Amino acid sequence: MDRTSTPADTDTDTDTTTDTDTVYAVGRIGVDFRSPARRDGFRRQLGGTAGGPLPDLGDVRQLHDHLVRSPWASAGLTWTLTVDSTAVYALEAEPAVAMDWSGPLPGTEPDGSDEERLALLRRITAAPPVHPVHRALRDTLLGQSLPAGDPGRIARLTVPGRLTDRSARLFSGQVVPVVRVSAVGLARWTETPLIASAVDAVAEDAWQPRPARDRDRVAEHVRALLDQVYRHLRNRGRSAAERALNHAVTEAVLTGGLLGEGLLSAGRVPGAPAPDAADLYALDTITVARSPYCRSGSDCQDVMVRFFDPTDERRTKVTYVHTIDVSDELPVSLAPVHRFLG
Incomplete structure (x- = not known):
C-alpha cells in the first residue's frame, strides 16, 4: 500500500476554515x-x-x-x-x-x-x-x-x-x-543546514542498537521528508487551520524537532522490532483540528504530525501534537509538544 503523504492528508476542522485578514x-x-x-x-x-x-x-x-x-x-x-x-x-x-x-x-x-x-x-x-x-x-x-x-x-x-x-x-x-x-516572524528555510542537523541527530541517536547508519542514505531520507512537508504547506495561510499548520511545521522544522524526532520515532515504540523493521520512521499524515484546550479570547488549533514504519503498517504509529494559538498576527505555541503512540 502506498503511504506517500498528500495534501489531502492535511485534514482541517470544518469550523476553522473562515478566512481572516491575517x-x-x-x-x-x-x-x-x-x-x-x-x-x-x-x-x-x-x-x-x-x-x-x-x-x-x-x-x-x-x-x-x-x-x-x-x-x-x-x-x-x-x-x-x-x-x-x-x-x-x-x-x-x-x-x-x-x-x-x-x-x-x-x-x-x-x-x-x-x-x-x-x-x-x-x-x-x-x-x-x-x-x-x-x-x-x-x-x-x-x-x-x-x-x-x-x-x-x-x-x-x-x-x-x-x-x-x-x-x-x-x-x-x-x-x-x-x-x-511584518518583519517579526519572517523565517527562511535554509535547506542544507536543516538536513545536516537532522542527520546529526540520527547519527547520535542512542535508542537503536543498530550499526552506524549511512549518512548519505539518512540525508536522502530527510530530503524525502522535507518534500512531503512542502506539499502539506501548499495553502494560502488564511484560515485558522492553515496558519496553525504553517506555524507548527515552520517551528518544528527550523528547530529540528520534526525531522530528528520524527525519523527516530521507532525508538519510542515499546518492544523489540521485527528483524526487518525500518530503523527510521516516515511521515504519514498531518492533520489540524480545533483544540479542546484554549485560553479565553484565543483561537487554538492542534496540529498532529503522525509517523509510521514504512516496512510494517501493523507497527504502532507515533503522533506529535503541537497546540497553536492563531488569534494574533504571529501564531504562538501554547504548550510543549506532546507525543503519544497511535
Whole structure:
C-alpha cells in the first residue's frame, strides 16, 4: 500500500476554515514588473545604456547586488509569494521603524579612530541600511537560485502579515491581493543546514542498537521528508487551520524537532522490532483540528504530525501534537509538544 503523504492528508476542522485578514503563509519569492515600461526602466537602473545591450533581469545575482547597493530600488519591484509556481500574493513591507545593516557596524564607538570611521562610511556607501523585510526578500530570492547542497540555499520563506483591501495586476495579467508583511516572524528555510542537523541527530541517536547508519542514505531520507512537508504547506495561510499548520511545521522544522524526532520515532515504540523493521520512521499524515484546550479570547488549533514504519503498517504509529494559538498576527505555541503512540 502506498503511504506517500498528500495534501489531502492535511485534514482541517470544518469550523476553522473562515478566512481572516491575517496571513501566515509559506512559499517562494518572486519579482514582477507589472508592465513593459517598468521592466525596461528597471533594466536601465541595472546599468543599461540607450542603444546598448540591456542587462539580463533573469540574472538573480546581478539583481541582488543592485538591491544591496541601492535598497530603495526595491520599491520599484512587485514582490510576490508563489506556491507551486503560482503567485498568490503581492508583498509590501510594513511601515519602517528601523533599518538594518544585517551585521555589526565598525567604528561606532565614541572614541573610534579615523580609520574606523572611514570603514563605517565605506560600509554605508557600499551597502546602505535596508528595511528588514526587503532584506529578507532579496536574500531569499538569491538563496532560491543556489544549487542543491549549497549551504546558503533557501527553500522557502515563511511570511506573516495582514491582507490589505488592495490588489496588484501582474505582468501576466493575473490579479493578486496585496499583503503587508511584518518583519517579526519572517523565517527562511535554509535547506542544507536543516538536513545536516537532522542527520546529526540520527547519527547520535542512542535508542537503536543498530550499526552506524549511512549518512548519505539518512540525508536522502530527510530530503524525502522535507518534500512531503512542502506539499502539506501548499495553502494560502488564511484560515485558522492553515496558519496553525504553517506555524507548527515552520517551528518544528527550523528547530529540528520534526525531522530528528520524527525519523527516530521507532525508538519510542515499546518492544523489540521485527528483524526487518525500518530503523527510521516516515511521515504519514498531518492533520489540524480545533483544540479542546484554549485560553479565553484565543483561537487554538492542534496540529498532529503522525509517523509510521514504512516496512510494517501493523507497527504502532507515533503522533506529535503541537497546540497553536492563531488569534494574533504571529501564531504562538501554547504548550510543549506532546507525543503519544497511535
